Amino acid sequence: NAGVTQTPKFQVLKTGQSMTLQCAQDMNHNSMYWYRQDPGMGLRLIYYSASEGTTDKGEVPNGYNVSRLNKREFSLRLESAAPSQTSVYFCASSDALGRLSSYNSPLHFGNGTRLTVT
Amino acid sequence: KQEVTQIPAALSVPEGENLVLNCSFTDSAIYNLQWFRQDPGKGLTSLLLIQSSQREQTSGRLNASLDKSSGRSTLYIAASQPGDSATYLCAVKGYQKVTFGTGTKLQVIP
Numbered sequence: 489n490a491g492v493t494q495t496p497k498f499q500v501l502k503t504g505q506s507m508t509l510q511c512a513q514d515m516n517h518n519s520m521y522w523y524r525q526d527p528g529m530g531l532r533l534i535y536y537s538a539s540e541g542t543t544d545k546g547e548v549p550n551g552y553n554v555s556r557l558n559k560r561e562f563s564l565r566l567e568s569a570a571p572s573q574t575s576v577y578f579c580a581s582s583d584a585l586g587r588l589s590s591y592n593s594p595l596h597f598g599n600g601t602r603l604t605v606t
Numbered sequence: 607k608q609e610v611t612q613i614p615a616a617l618s619v620p621e622g623e624n625l626v627l628n629c630s631f632t633d634s635a636i637y638n639l640q641w642f643r644q645d646p647g648k649g650l651t652s653l654l655l656i657q658s659s660q661r662e663q664t665s666g667r668l669n670a671s672l673d674k675s676s677g678r679s680t681l682y683i684a685a686s687q688p689g690d691s692a693t694y695l696c697a698v699k700g701y702q703k704v705t706f707g708t709g710t711k712l713q714v715i716p
Contacts, residue, residue, distance in 0.1 A: 530707060
């Protein structure tokens with residue numbers, strides 16, 4: 489059981505380049521999330537998808553776009569990378585937010601993508 | 607706006623000690639609180655999840671408590687081992703959002 493898989497593990501971009509971070513989960517979870525982790529700031533939510541076909545902005549969505557390709561996959565795209573986007577990016581999944589019985593479903597994380605923008 | 611604080615930011619203890627990590631939050635309207643462990647260069651591993659109606663949860667040498675009214679949770683680690691060295695984060699789940707603390711970096715010295 490792989491859980492949450494992220495690719496790539498590492499990436500270096502020049503300012504202005506674009507890239508897509510991939511995430512897939514095999515736990516049949518409805519909700520998926522993208523976070524970034526920066527020193528001293530904790531994890532901040534970029535975008536989330538409460539179910540297949542829906543996406544919503546989190547705390548820090550500027551400069552990012554997402555696609556919920558199907559129930560398993562949720563990708564994060566940087567259209568024009570900036571040095572401020574240097575961070576570690578984590579994908580997570582859990583059962584749906586919208587159902588009362590799922591409110592206590594734990595979050596499961598991938599191992600992260602370390603992105604450096606020069 | 608929910609704020610989650612973990613103090614201290616770092617902690618160093620000798621092997622075998624029992625220790626307590628703290629997590630405080632400002633808004634008591636939560637569904638649950640989850641404790642995670644993060645090893646360097648890795649993702650977050652879920653340790654324990656306490657529902658808002660519960661007072662504590664136990665898993666092996668770990669015990670997490672929740673006092674929703676005072677906005678506090680503690681993670682108790684018994685008989686600490688060098689393998690427990692990691693950063694421990696707490697996360698509070700509200701209606702639509704999960705808010706994370708910045709973590710406590712624990713070092714257990716052999």
